[in-house]
Amino acid sequence: xxxxxxxxxxxxxxxxxxxxxxxxxxxxxxxxxxxxxxxxxxxxxxxxxxxxxxxxxxxxxxxxxxxxxxxxxxxxxxxxxxxxxxxxxxxxxxxxxxxxxxxxxxxxxxxxxxxxxxxxxxxxxxxxxxxxxxxxxxxxxxxxxxxxxxxxxxxxxxxxxxxxxxxxxxxxxxxxxxxxxxxxxxxxxxxxxxxxxxxxxxxxxxxxxxxxxxxxxxxxxxxxxxxxxxxxxxxxxxxxxxxxxxxxxxxxxxxxxxxxxxxxxxxxxxxxxxxxxxxxxxxxxxxxxxxxxxxxxxxxxxxxxxxxxxxxxxxxxxxxxxxxxxxxxxxxxxxxxxxxxxxxxxxxxxxxxxxxxxxxxxxxxx
Amino acid sequence: xxxxxxxxxxxxxxxxxxxxxxxxxxxxxxxxxxxxxxxxxxxxxxxxxxxxxxxxxxxxxxxxxxxxxxxxxxxxxxxxxxxxxxxxxxxxxxxxxxxxxxxxxxxxxxxxxxxxxxxxxxxxxxxxxxxxxxxxxxxxxxxxxxxxxxxxxxxxxxxxxxxxxxxxxxxxxxxxxxxxxxxxxxxxxxxxxxxxxxxxxxxxxxxxxxxxxxxxxxxx
Numbered sequence: 001x002x003x004x005x006x007x008x009x010x011x012x013x014x015x016x017x018x019x020x021x022x023x024x025x026x027x028x029x030x031x032x033x034x035x036x037x038x039x040x041x042x043x044x045x046x047x048x049x050x051x052x053x054x055x056x057x058x059x060x061x062x063x064x065x066x067x068x069x070x071x072x073x074x075x076x077x078x079x080x081x082x083x084x085x086x087x088x089x090x091x092x093x094x095x096x097x098x099x100x101x102x103x104x105x106x107x108x109x110x111x112x113x114x115x116x117x118x119x120x121x122x123x124x125x126x127x128x129x130x131x132x133x134x135x136x137x138x139x140x141x142x143x144x145x146x147x148x149x150x151x152x153x154x155x156x157x158x159x160x161x162x163x164x165x166x167x168x169x170x171x172x173x174x175x176x177x178x179x180x181x182x183x184x185x186x187x188x189x190x191x192x193x194x195x196x197x198x199x200x201x202x203x204x205x206x207x208x209x210x211x212x213x214x215x216x217x218x219x220x221x222x223x224x225x226x227x228x229x230x231x232x233x234x235x236x237x238x239x240x241x242x243x244x245x246x247x248x249x250x251x252x253x254x255x256x257x258x259x260x261x262x263x264x265x266x267x268x269x270x271x272x273x274x275x276x277x278x279x280x281x282x283x284x285x286x287x288x289x290x291x292x293x294x295x296x297x298x299x300x301x302x303x304x305x306x307x308x309x310x311x312x313x314x315x316x317x318x319x320x321x322x323x324x325x326x327x328x329x330x331x332x333x334x335x336x337x338x339x340x341x342x343x344x345x346x347x348x349x350x351x352x353x354x355x356x357x358x359x360x361x362x363x364x365x366x
Numbered sequence: 367x368x369x370x371x372x373x374x375x376x377x378x379x380x381x382x383x384x385x386x387x388x389x390x391x392x393x394x395x396x397x398x399x400x401x402x403x404x405x406x407x408x409x410x411x412x413x414x415x416x417x418x419x420x421x422x423x424x425x426x427x428x429x430x431x432x433x434x435x436x437x438x439x440x441x442x443x444x445x446x447x448x449x450x451x452x453x454x455x456x457x458x459x460x461x462x463x464x465x466x467x468x469x470x471x472x473x474x475x476x477x478x479x480x481x482x483x484x485x486x487x488x489x490x491x492x493x494x495x496x497x498x499x500x501x502x503x504x505x506x507x508x509x510x511x512x513x514x515x516x517x518x519x520x521x522x523x524x525x526x527x528x529x530x531x532x533x534x535x536x537x538x539x540x541x542x543x544x545x546x547x548x549x550x551x552x553x554x555x556x557x558x559x560x561x562x563x564x565x566x567x568x569x570x571x572x573x574x575x576x577x578x579x580x581x582x583x584x585x586x
Contacts, residue, residue, distance in 0.1 A: 003447075003475055003477050006474050006475070006477075006480065007474070007475075009480075010471075010474055013467075014462075017462040017463065018462060277458065278460060280458075281454075281458050281460070281471075282471075282474075283419065283443070284417070284419060284446065284452045284454075285446065285447060285452065285471060285472060285474060285475055285519075286443050286444065286445075286446040286447020286448065286450075286474070286475030286476070287443055287447070287474075287475055288439050288440040288443035288444070289439050289440075289443075290440065291443070291475070358378075358420075359419060360410070360411070360414045360419055360420060363414075363419075363454055363458065363531070
């Protein structure tokens with residue numbers, strides 16, 4: 001035990017005495033580790049930026065629709081699907097029914113659709129307030145056409161009046177709602193059919209999952225007549241981008257690690273090769289071959305571990321500051337472990353060669 | 367320690383002429399014995415065979431009656447580290463370490479606690495008049511001082527046997543006398559000292575001499 005401690009202590013002291021090689025090993029390890037993490041960070045940031053632009057709401061909306069009303073989608077579908085985790089929200093829209101606006105400034109016809117679910121997630125109030133049961137809001141364009149820009153009025157059809165309490169603005173895939181009014185049905189009115197059922201996937205990569213959930217979970221008289229539309233082009237593009245950027249990052253990582261491994265091997269060979277007299281002396285003083293190998297491995301591994309740790313920590317902090325992103329500490333730790341293994345592998349072979357050399361050749365003076 | 371060899375044979379390469387050919391001899395405790403002979407006669411080779419640095423191709427090396435020449439490398443290294451000391455011709459100090467660190471290297475594999483080694487190292491440096499150089503590096507001391515430091519390193523673990531390969535080869539007369547006096551003093555305490563040398567003045571100061579005349583391929 002004393003000998004082992006003495007050996008380890010001497011090897012550690014030796015790393016401090018040979019600052020040039022120690023520094024070189026630490027620097028190589030630090031730069032390699034940092035380069036991998038920074039490359040990964042940049043790749044992630046690039047991927048996130050590209051996918052972020054693809055990940056707009058419009059690229060994540062899946063719609064189930066009943067083209068001619070024959071499928072009989074029940075309004076209970078909204079509640080039923082909302083209880084799953086398949087989407088951020090579900091919204092159902094009924095058939096558009098023409099209503100009249102009788103107003104001193106204008107006389108207009110506005111299509112009114114019953115709306116179910118969290119429609120406040122897709123519209124922005126522009127005037128007035130959002131409707132409660134038995135009330136309606138006008139889309140911006142419909143409000144302009146109807147002369148009800150303040151959102152106060154009434155819509156009539158078949159002798160039934162629906163009070164209008166506000167105006168909304170819808171964007172993206174829901175822009176066409178600006179041409180209609182949305183009315184929240186009175187729950188006492190009973191069953192209503194939906195013509196459109198919208199779901200927003202949490203991420204572009206979960207569009208297919210949402211589509212499957214809607215296909216399975218929609219409540220309808222004839223589900224086979226329901227059509228499901230999903231923005232597959234964006235999802236495909238997201239997969240391609242993730243795949244290509246991921247491959248590029250992996251290739252960079254492999255190249256960096258291979259290059260750094262080679263450099264560490266070269267320095268390790270230099271470390272061992274320049275210490276032939278030391279090896280001869282140690283062998284005479286009682287070092288076994290395994291002790292010589294162990295000493296050299298420690299001299300190479302210690303600065304590599306320290307350098308890799310510093311490099312990993314620096315890169316993590318940089319990524320956090322520059323990209324608001326940080327690789328997992330597990331990944332960073334794995335890189336340090338990888339650098340350690342590379343150092344061991346690089347040091348062992350030259351150390352064994354040095355330890356196996358005839359020490360007398362070095363000790364004897366011709 | 368009683369040191370002996372029987373029928374020792376050694377060749378640096380298979381098929382080459384034997385550097386040591388069927389050598390038998392013994393070295394008693396408390397004695398200083400010179401291995402003499404012209405250059406290439408195998409003095410150093412025999413020294414290093416006895417010191418378990420080389421493995422004989424035939425024959426035995428015995429330390430205190432135990433055959434040790436064919437032991438595994440780790441066991442031979444352990445014996446060297448715990449029971450032997452070495453003095454080399456050109457001191458063989460590590461230029462990256464201080465004088466004190468170089469001396470302490472002699473106890474690195476002895477298994478002795480570092481604290482006791484440091485105390486003994488300082489005593490030895492003072493005894494040989496180089497204690498004022500303990501913080502200097504080998505490049506900052508003279509050749510004679512370096513060899514005295516090497517002597518301290520060799521004696522640090524109070525070895526039972528000291529192997530010296532041309533210990534006075536690069537020294538002036540007075541420093542050579544210091545080295546020889548130290549080796550004789552250590553032998554007087556019961557240790558066995560074996561000195562490979564071609565210097566007749568060194569041979570004169572030894573208790574006995576073993577002449578080697580075998581010529582062989584120079585392994586260097």
